[in-house]
Amino acid sequence: MGEFVKKEDFKEIRQNIRECGKKVVLCHGVFDLVHVGHVEHFEKAKSYGDVLVVSITAAQYVRKGPGRPYFDNMQRIKFLESLKVIDYVLLSESYTVDDIVPIVQPDIYVKGEEYKDETNDLTGMINSEVALVKKYGGEVRYTGGEVFSSTKLINNVMPVFSDEMKNFLIKFSRQHGRNEMLEYIEKFRDKKILIVGDVIIDDYIFCKLQGLMSKNIGYSARFVSNEKYLGGSVAIAREVAEFSDNVTLLSIMGNEPEIHKIMEDKCEFNLDIISTDKYQTIIKTRYVEADEKRKLLDKIFAINNLSDSMAIDKEEKRKFIQELVNIIDDYDAVFLCDFGHGLIDKEVKSTVELRAKKIVLNCQTNSSNYGLNLITKYDKADFFTLDEKELHLAYSDYSQNQEESLKKLSNRLHGSGCLTRGSRGCLYIENNIIKECPAFVLEVSDTIGAGDAFYSLFGMMCIVEAPIDVAAFMGNIGGALASNITGNKEPVKKEDILKYMCTLLNI
Secondary structure, three states: OOEEOOHHHHHHHHHHHHHOOOOEEEEEEOOOOOOHHHHHHHHHHHOOOOEEEEEEEOHHHOOOOOOOOOOOHHHHHHHHHOOOOOOEEEEEOOOOOOOOHHHHOOOEEEEEHHHOOHHHOOOOHHHHHHHHHHHOOOEEEEEOOOOOOHHHHHHHHOOOOOHHHHHHHHHHHHHOOHHHHHHHHHHHOOOEEEEEEOEEEEEEEEEEEEEEOOOOOOEEEEEEEEEEEEEHHHHHHHHHOOOOOEEEEEEEEOOOHHHHHHHHHHOOOEEEEEEOOOOOOEEEEEEEEEOOOOOOEEEEEEEEOOOOOOOOOHHHHHHHHHHHHHHHHHOOEEEEEEOOOOOOOHHHHHHHHHHOOOEEEEEOOOOOOOOOOOHHHOOOOOEEEEEHHHHHHHOOOOOOOHHHHHHHHHHHHOOEEEEEOHHHOEEEEEOOEEEEEOOOOOOOOOOOOHHHHHHHHHHHHHHOOOOHHHHHHHHHHHHHHHOOOOOOOOOOOHHHHHHHHHHHHOO
């Protein structure tokens, strides 16, 4: 029978095993739905040594698709404990085994035979796992036998998908296979992409709400912590850079040392920034509270440092436009991220519309530009995304439905696009034909950044001429994963998108 032990407690157990001269074998995975294939895998692994340790990925680090893991941490642990072949069960609190291998220090690390072929390793994590195991003196072996897909079993047997989502995925997976999707993703790697838009810092102040002030009508809250994230066009550039080796961000920002340090540390792409003392980098401060019963972050209050005029110094703007003119011809596409804060004016708009080889447009509405930053100010965009509020403001005719408005916009811009609708997925349009793609998320913690991730993935697929249903599908995956990341703390990782994609297609 297996025994669940905490990682810190296993250190002493490992020392005792070593002193007895026994070999330790490690298996790692999610093990959400354990089947006969897993049992045979464990039995073969145990035959390589004396003590079998099985570690599972904690639920909050599983990004394999909606409703995963189906079984929670303790349910999965209890099932593994019941198997006689297993000696110890550990819980990994990481996306990989980098917190387990240094503690277990396995003599042998065992993976399924399917991982022996590197082309099956979509995430590229197996090589790093092998290197880590060897660092601690272990070797890697692969078990054979019949391969069963727990992912496919869960997708088809467990109630993880709505009927709408399941029907869509069955039809979509018959039209577009995994290899086709991977070809589009790989094709984007060599595309040269220029991101143009505002640098925005999302300042999250985490609080514990205490209630109303005793002598006023405002809220009282206790400070917990403070984190700053790279938002706006920087968040989009970070996402696109997960898939392309040739990304440049062109923008204007202030000379704040702290913000420049964050940019230098977090941005693994080219920065073409006009820095000036005549401009203050945009900071949007949000006071938030984590809901203890749900994953959702509750927004209490927000403050930004935008000026009333949102005007940028003429000389600095001249430098920006000159740089845009100088470099735009070198890029395969421009992602024009218009947040409505003064950077994208008529001259910038005209330059991009005239010179860009391809334009991927997102024109956002927020509290500071409500009703003033309409996507209809543009005359051209090869591809575009917007949300329901932005479409309604652009075409404020109550007698006109969303489909009619979306067709009008597509005809105006002479391009294909997507209307994002939150939990209802998206509508996408091409050649005046509108279709629907459902949302691929069951739980949400913070929707800030979800639209940006959708825009990034949708635009990338469009640039490599993937069918628009593929672009919408990938956009919804990006949005689903981003909606469970706090703000723009980090981009949605390529490996997570690939895992999520494969889970959805395995139906």
